Amino acid sequence: MRVSRLMLVTLRDVPADAEIPSHQLLVRGGYIRRIGSGIYAYLPMMWKVLRKINAIVRAELNHLGALETLLPQLQPADLWERSGRWQGYTEGEGIMFHLEDRQNRQLGLGPTHEEVITELAGDLLRSYRQLPVTLYQIQTKFRDEIRPRFGLMRGREFIMKDAYSFHANQEDLENTYQAMATAYARIFERCGLEAVAVDADSGAIGGAASQEYMVTAAAGEDLILTSSDGLYAANQEKATSRPPVALPLAAGEERMIETPDQSSIEQLCAANGLDPTQTVKVLVLLARLDDGREQPTLVSLRGDQDLNEVKLANAVSRSLNAAVLEIRPISENQLCQQDLSEFPFGAIGPDLSDTALKGCRSWENHFLRLADATALDLPRFVCGANSKDQHCWGRTWDAMPAQIKADLRTARAGDQCVHDPSQTLSECRGIEVGHIFQLGRKYSEALDARFTNSAGQQEALLMGCYGIGISRLAQAAVEQHHDEAGISWPLGIAPFQVIVVIAKIQDPTQVALAEELYQSFLDAGIDALLDDRDERAGVKFKDADLIGIPWRIVVGRDAGEGKVEVVERSTRCSTSVPHQEAFQQVKDSISTHL
RNA sequence: CGGGGCGUGGCGCAGUUUGGUAGCGCGGGUGCUUUGGGAGCACUAGGUCGCAGGUUCGAAUCCUGUCGCCCCGACCA
Numbered sequence: 266m267r268v269s270r271l272m273l274v275t276l277r278d279v280p281a282d283a284e285i286p287s288h289q290l291l292v293r294g295g296y297i298r299r300i301g302s303g304i305y306a307y308l309p310m311m312w313k314v315l316r317k318i319n320a321i322v323r324a325e326l327n328h329l330g331a332l333e334t335l336l337p338q339l340q341p342a343d344l345w346e347r348s349g350r351w352q353g354y355t356e357g358e359g360i361m362f363h364l365e366d367r368q369n370r371q372l373g374l375g376p377t378h379e380e381v382i383t384e385l386a387g388d389l390l391r392s393y394r395q396l397p398v399t400l401y402q403i404q405t406k407f408r409d410e411i412r413p414r415f416g417l418m419r420g421r422e423f424i425m426k427d428a429y430s431f432h433a434n435q436e437d438l439e440n441t442y443q444a445m446a447t448a449y450a451r452i453f454e455r456c457g458l459e460a461v462a463v464d465a466d467s468g469a470i471g472g473a474a475s476q477e478y479m480v481t482a483a484a485g486e487d488l489i490l491t492s493s494d495g496l497y498a499a500n501q502e503k504a505t506s507r508p509p510v511a512l513p514l515a516a517g518e519e520r521m522i523e524t525p526d527q528s529s530i531e532q533l534c535a536a537n538g539l540d541p542t543q544t545v546k547v548l549v550l551l552a553r554l555d556d557g558r559e560q561p562t563l564v565s566l567r568g569d570q571d572l573n574e575v576k577l578a579n580a581v582s583r584s585l586n587a588a589v590l591e592i593r594p595i596s597e598n599q600l601c602q603q604d605l606s607e608f609p610f611g612a613i614g615p616d617l618s619d620t621a622l623k624g625c626r627s628w629e630n631h632f633l634r635l636a637d638a639t640a641l642d643l644p645r646f647v648c649g650a651n652s653k654d655q656h657c658w659g660r661t662w663d664a665m666p667a668q669i670k671a672d673l674r675t676a677r678a679g680d681q682c683v684h685d686p687s688q689t690l691s692e693c694r695g696i697e698v699g700h701i702f703q704l705g706r707k708y709s710e711a712l713d714a715r716f717t718n719s720a721g722q723q724e725a726l727l728m729g730c731y732g733i734g735i736s737r738l739a740q741a742a743v744e745q746h747h748d749e750a751g752i753s754w755p756l757g758i759a760p761f762q763v764i765v766v767i768a769k770i771q772d773p774t775q776v777a778l779a780e781e782l783y784q785s786f787l788d789a790g791i792d793a794l795l796d797d798r799d800e801r802a803g804v805k806f807k808d809a810d811l812i813g814i815p816w817r818i819v820v821g822r823d824a825g826e827g828k829v830e831v832v833e834r835s836t837r838c839s840t841s842v843p844h845q846e847a848f849q850q851v852k853d854s855i856s857t858h859l
Numbered sequence: 860c861g862g863g864g865c866g867u868g869g870c871g872c873a874g875u876u877u878g879g880u881a882g883c884g885c886g887g888g889u890g891c892u893u894u895g896g897g898a899g900c901a902c903u904a905g906g907u908c909g910c911a912g913g914u915u916c917g918a919a920u921c922c923u924g925u926c927g928c929c930c931c932g933a934c935c936a
Contacts, residue, residue, distance in 0.1 A: 273898090274869090274886095276870060276871090276885090276886090277870085277885060277886085277897065278870060278871040278872090278884090278885065278886095279871080279934065280870075281865085281870090281928095281929080282928070282929055282930095284929090284930080298929095301927090302926090302927085302928065303931090364866080371932070411860090411928095411933090412931095414929090414930090416866060491871085527890090528933095528936055530936095546935080546936090548935055548936080549936085550935095564935090566935080570935095571934085571935060572934085572935050574935090588916090593933075593934095594934080594935075594936075608936095610908040610936050611936050612936095613936085675935095719867095768894090768895055769894065769895085771894085800897090801893085801894055801895085801896085801897080801898065802894070802896070803894090803895065803896035803897055804896080804897050804898095805895095805896090805897095806895075806896045806897085807896060807897045807898085810896090811897095819895080822895075824888085830895095
């Protein structure tokens with residue numbers, strides 16, 4: 266391709282709406298244009314990058330025997346009603362775009378395809394003899410994100426590869442899950458990305474085992490905790506660790522202490538010579554469930570620990586057997602609306618009585634009581650006395666209402682690891698580019714997708730599901746591979762592998778040599794770009810750096826002697842060599858890399 | 860959804876406080892000079908100042924409404 270015909274429009278100024286380097290560079294380099302909030306056009310070079318990523322993904326999945334399909338984006342609501350996700354995905358902070366057709370039928374734009382694929386599988390897969398089957402598609406997805414941001418990182422329309430596997434037994438599911446994990450590692454490696462697999466929460470999709478693939482980058486939206494020996498890595502949403510050892514409370518009788526103006530753990534400890542590990546704090550939250558229930562919830566944590574909301578939402582869902590739509594602290598305003606009198610905020614204990622909820626308007630009239638192990642393991646502790654400005658010193662759990670034990674604390678950098686106390690966790694940021702789940706039978710049961718097993722009985726299909734954010738991956742690659750001058754694409758996904766720059770277009774010698782080199786690359790099957798524009802050399806160099814082609818060959822002053830300059834984008838190393846040698850060097854580097 | 864901010868040629872911005880009919884840089888076009896790291900000079904095209912009302916002799920500027928976009932948050936009493 267010739268740059269003169271590429272519709273290359275690069276920008277010198279940083280676009281006002283782009284915050285992070287990858288977003289700025291993709292816009293400046295002429296790769297993407299914003300059409301609306303969270304909606305982007307992929308310009309020709311970007312589409313080339315995306316197609317290269319797709320090709321790698323296809324090759325690796327086809328290698329596993331997965332079958333490519335293309336599923337509808339427009340999906341009937343009744344399908345989602347049967348899986349029980351229509352309400353959660355469309356109401357409140359639901360992320361599904363939905364619409365009505367001229368017959369007033371409800372439809373959704375697919376944010377994911379479990380429903381469609383499970384329906385199809387139930388229809389087509391009738392015998393264990395047909396299993397296992399893995400289907401995948403590379404498809405545009407729609408999600409009405411609460412806050413789209415960072416260009417392609419969190420868009421409302423984006424490209425995703427999603428795969429679904431179907432199995433007759435758990436062992437088979439685990440085999441495919443492992444094979445997929447291996448394929449993912451190869452995909453990210455071939456894309457030139459440094460990605461780590463971390464234990465993850467399975468979130469709204471549901472299911473059991475789940476791992477996320479994170480591209481490490483400062484602009485990442487997720488926090489990852491890893492052990493120094495490399496044996497443990499997890500998203501902070503899911504991470505576990507050994508809490509610090511609590512200091513024992515001095516001997517003494519249980520007693521009330523006056524604690525005026527000591528509503529926080531810090532204040533309480535400072536005023537009474539306590540360590541936060543000697544206290545239990547109680548958070549009061551309201552969980553909204555997808556069956557309409559509004560459940561007041563008391564959460565007890567050791568004073569030095571932080572609540573992990575994701576773990577909490579999961580624990581509440583398990584306890585109440587309903588999905589949590591939202592969970593947040595109860596405000597005084599809400600108490601008023603429920604006709605309830607004020608709670609003793611700042612001095613609440615785990616034994617706050619259910620009578621505090623008596624007469625409420627729409628809430629459940631009893632508390633769900635959850636406690637983290639760090640709190641339950643304290644033999645004696647200080648906690649709120651449920652009356653303003655009073656705490657209770659030396660309490661025990663004996664006299665408390667029953668608590669549901671759950672892991673509710675946030676693991677932090679510096680904590681000791683569960684697998685080996687000599688290891689500690691450290692944190693880094695990551696961009697989630699892939700996620701694999703063992704779904705189990707959640708969707709196949711809801712949608713009645715059954716097959717006949719070897720014993721002749723009907724059984725729900727076991728499922729796995731595996732996603733890669735293709736467009737996000739492309740931007741993550743830029744986030745991981747750029748410098749002050751611009752993008753530095755990994756060779757495997759660069760829109761072009763080499764750019765031949767004619768320094769001075771008026772010089773026929775330069776033009777002839779450059780054309781010859783360019784043609785040789787094309788003949789060798791290499792994706793080459795020829796900068797044949799009538800621009801000053803400096804402009805062409807700046808553009809080449811900005812758009813990030815891995816190899817640049819400059820045909821300039823020494824063209825008369827047949828010599829050209831070879832520049833490697835990633836290292837910015839440049840050498841002046843005879844043109845045959847330049848061709849060979851670039852060709853070799855490309856063939857060994859791919 | 861809560862808070863903050865911004866909408867002025869294709870892009871980045873000034874002008875708005877104190878109303879007087881629009882400007883700078885980049886980019887585009889033409890010409891001359893220049894020619895290996897985003898050239899110089901000259902000329903030139905391009906904007907109902909997001910939209911709709913209102914106030915006024917007069918509105919980018921003041922008032923009301925509305926739409927769009929960006930940022931922060933939706934956190935532990």
